[in-house]
Amino acid sequence: MKWLDRFSERSARSVARQSSRRGFIARVGTMILGGAAIPLLPVARASNNRPDAPAESGDPRSCDYWRYCAIDGFLCDCCGGTYNSCPPGTTVSPITWIGTCTNPVDGKDYIISYNDCCGKSSCGRCLCNRNEGDKPVYQPPLSNDINWCAGSSVDTPYNCSTAVVLGLAVAES
Amino acid sequence: MLRKLIFLSWVLLLPLAGQAEVKPESLPPTVVLPAEPNPHWVWVNDIVFHHMVDGKAYLVDGDSGRFLGMLSTGMGFVGLVLPSDYAQIYSPETYFSRGTRGKRTDVITFYDPQTLMPSGEVVIPPKRFAAMPTNNYSVLTDDDRFLIIYNFTPAQSVSIVDVQERRFIAETETAGCSLALPSGERSFMMLCGNGGLMTVSLNDKGEVTDKQRIKPFFDPQNDPVTEKAVRWGNTWIFVSFDGYVYPVDVSGGQPVPGKRWSLFTESERKAGWKPGGIQHLAVHESSNSLYALVHQGGKDTHKDPGQDVWVYDLKAQQQVRKIKLDKLSTSIQISKDDAPLMFSIFIGNPTLDIYDAVRGDLLRSVDEIGFTPTIMQTP
Secondary structure (H helix, E strand, O other), X not given: OHHHHHHHHHHHHHHHXXXXXXXXXXXXXXXXXXXXXXXXXXXXXXXXXXXXXXXXXXXXXXXXXXXXXXXXXXXXXXXXXXXXXXXXXXXXXXXXXXXEEEOOOOOOEEEEEOOEEEOOOOOOOOEEEOOOOOOOOOOHHHOOOEOHHHHOOOOOOEEEEOOEEEEEXXXXX | OHHHHHHHHHHHHHHHHHHHHOOOOOOOOOOOOOOOOOOOEEEEEEOOHHHOOOEEEEEEEOOOOOEEEEEEEEOOOOXXXXXXXXXXXXXXXXXXXXXXOOOEEEEEEEEOOOOOOEEEEEEEOOOEOOEOOOOOOEEEOOOOOEEEEEEEOOOEEEEEEEOOOOEEEEEEEOOOEEEEEEEEOOEEEEEEOOOOEXXXXXXXXXXXXXXXXXXXXXXXXXXOEOOOOEEEOOEEEEEEOOOEEEEEEOOOOOOEEOOOEEOXXXXXXXXXXXXXXXXXXXXXXXXXXXXXXXXXXXXOOOOOOEEEEEEEEOOOOEEEEEEEEEEEEOEEEEOOOOOOEEEEEEOXXXXXXXXXXXXXXXXXXXXXXXXXXXXEEOO
């Protein structure tokens, strides 16, 4: 069924991109990927081409921290990782859902990718659920109700969630 | 030393002394549940979010508040699937060979509803959707013959199982569409990212014979319907974040979206009333009643708990009464009989509250019902 997976994965992502209110975010995400080998994921991380880190304020172990505006899960910063890295022994899920959060320092909106860390049981610390811009599960790239570890190499065991800046959420012209 | 020996002899004699006065009981027998379920029973499903490898489902008698038994249902548990005759209980489950590692196996486990023992299983593709539970991820066709399981890897597909022959039939891809909503004896619908539907038709062997896409019937960007739709006869009731009802008639085979109506008056909407929760809707079929869990809140509060249940006459499309809950709630369910109970539970405080669904009176509370209870079902 691998061929089926690849086919429907591609189609699903295409539909998701086209049907999203924040389709522009998906398109930005695709552009950021640039020369990546598999430029299919609307919310894939852009590891080599990210803009400079945004100015920071707030406590990344608090649910109020600005990047967590659409997070749902245990904060990796409380679990041995940080707000943008996974705890030891876990594996990051490369695909995930995204949100758009306002940074209180510069007032700008940033695209945040909430990559799950996977392969161990739930961390159980700093549970945080905020739903700014969250959509139902039939719009997967915008839904924080989905266990995104399903897309990781170690499958669904979910440990915690990170909040990675993908870039500025520039308005559609 | 002598004192120790005297003490030891007393200890050894104690059981004999007891035997002389009380007949010892036999090894405890295991309770067997009645063949006919009480319509006031409720199954409470628990994803056990802090220990997701250990999903559970609890059976509670709403009349007595008694905890009747439970099932152990594996990793990332969503919920049971109950056929209308309650002759078996079906449970879509996921297991890893080393607990949280190793080879993943997904199964439909069949449980005997009297003994709560497994009576068989069907292995399905290891792709079952892992997400915050709703009742619309695994469903039976209207004649209870085929079980449809929504998959997400993130490739989207469904698996089809013949529960009568206990056999996996096939997997079919459903690009862009999610959930599973039965629409007839040989058909089901899926909700698509563009606000439309996909209908899938089966033959008598459970094989897919047709797929049709239905054009969008709501605005998925500005006011999406929740995934938590409920069935009223041959009509599916979808409710949007802002509290608009989108009925979809499935009596004719293909779904026909009906005219939108509102749960709220304009003044109620201005006051911030919104639907919200995990299982925020329930239908009582014989009285044509819709129960909606509501709260006052701003944008993006579609998953917030509520402490109010507003009841609607689905035929008149009008609110008929309001029930004030004793506690915050994320899930409500109604029993199917003519003297219905309403069950209410909050994922953050696992106490099951049981109400008279007509009068709205709190009858009893049952505490310690799991850890993070999600959705409920009544037989």
